Amino acid sequence: MTVSDPFGARLRRAMDTRGPLCVGIDPHASLLHAWGLEDDLAGLERFTRTTVEALADRVAVLKPQSAFFERFGSRGIATLEKAVAEARAAGALVVLDAKRGDIGSTMDAYAATYLRADGPLFCDALTVSPYLGFGALAPAVEAAKVSGAGLFVLALTSNPEGREVQRALREDGTSVAAAMLAHLAELNADAGELGSFGAVVGATLGDLSSFRLSVNGPLLAPGIGAQGATPADLPVVFGEAVRNVVPSVSRGVLRHGPGTTGLRDSAARFADEVRLAVG
Numbered sequence: 001m002t003v004s005d006p007f008g009a010r011l012r013r014a015m016d017t018r019g020p021l022c023v024g025i026d027p028h029a030s031l032l033h034a035w036g037l038e039d040d041l042a043g044l045e046r047f048t049r050t051t052v053e054a055l056a057d058r059v060a061v062l063k064p065q066s067a068f069f070e071r072f073g074s075r076g077i078a079t080l081e082k083a084v085a086e087a088r089a090a091g092a093l094v095v096l097d098a099k100r101g102d103i104g105s106t107m108d109a110y111a112a113t114y115l116r117a118d119g120p121l122f123c124d125a126l127t128v129s130p131y132l133g134f135g136a137l138a139p140a141v142e143a144a145k146v147s148g149a150g151l152f153v154l155a156l157t158s159n160p161e162g163r164e165v166q167r168a169l170r171e172d173g174t175s176v177a178a179a180m181l182a183h184l185a186e187l188n189a190d191a192g193e194l195g196s197f198g199a200v201v202g203a204t205l206g207d208l209s210s211f212r213l214s215v216n217g218p219l220l221a222p223g224i225g226a227q228g229a230t231p232a233d234l235p236v237v238f239g240e241a242v243r244n245v246v247p248s249v250s251r252g253v254l255r256h257g258p259g260t261t262g263l264r265d266s267a268a269r270f271a272d273e274v275r276l277a278v279g
């Protein structure tokens with residue numbers, strides 16, 4: 001698999017043509033049941049295929065959550081591989097949400113899986129955790145630079161528990177999250193309009209003007225829908241950085257299945273609300 005441009009450039013084009021919305025593919029057992037499916041491999045396959053067919057030709061980004069595929073073992077991973085390929089073929093960028101993060105030598109193996117062009121789960125971008133130290137992500141950064149993939153680094157997560165780690169103060173008085181954002185700004189310094197190294201910043205967090213969110217990279221903003229945030233919150237949370245925000249919704253859209261029309265209409269409503277809020 002090859003890609004022509006860096007992730008940031010491809011994402012900006014997709015945001016301009018399709019709007020910035022990301023829809024997560026999170027096959028919860030409760031959603032499978034609500035769709036009239038069994039919580040088994042056949043249910044997973046049907047759920048995933050329907051979601052990709054409904055949305056991959058219209059939203060900028062699809063974000064499969066690896067955990068919900070891993071729970072079915074190797075056949076669940078095979079379903080994920082197929083979904084990644086089909087979604088990309090239909091024109092969506094795929095951000096794989098696996099939140100990988102480990103010591104550098106292990107990170108290199110994750111990079112081989114997700115971020116090298118010949119990897120079995122090569123995707124447009126991967127979510128990664130910097131909490132073994134930002135520098136430990138170096139093999140992923142290097143692989144992404146070579147293949148044209150991107151990363152979304154957890155900075156300020158949407159869940160309330162994230163605070164104790166991410167807002168902790170370092171020896172120099174700056175917060176851990178601010179340091180992660182500064183690392184990203186450095187990585188994107190030479191990029192054109194939008195760099196390939198983004199941050200995850202929850203849409204649930206209220207005013208974040210005390211953080212420098214302008215890292216010249218995309219800001220993945222989960223938390224809209226089931227976690228209580230709305231598109232109207234985006235300008236308040238992100239301020240001037242809002243034009244680089246990729247708002248992400250999983251259950252808020254997926255609960256409108258199993259029909260493709262319900263999924264499409266729901267995604268279109270969120271997209272309209274985002275347009276209204278962000279301009």
Ligand SMILES: O=C(O)c1cc(=O)[nH]c(=O)n1[C@@H]1O[C@H](COP(=O)(O)O)[C@@H](O)[C@H]1O
Pocket residue numbers: 024026065097127156157158159200201202222223224225226227248249250251252
């Ligand atoms: O990296 C993520 O996408 C992520 C980061 C974060 O801070 N909070 C967060 O909810 N997520 C993911 O985004 C999705 C949110 O799903 P919903 O709450 O159903 O929209 C889940 O797959 C989470 O794992």
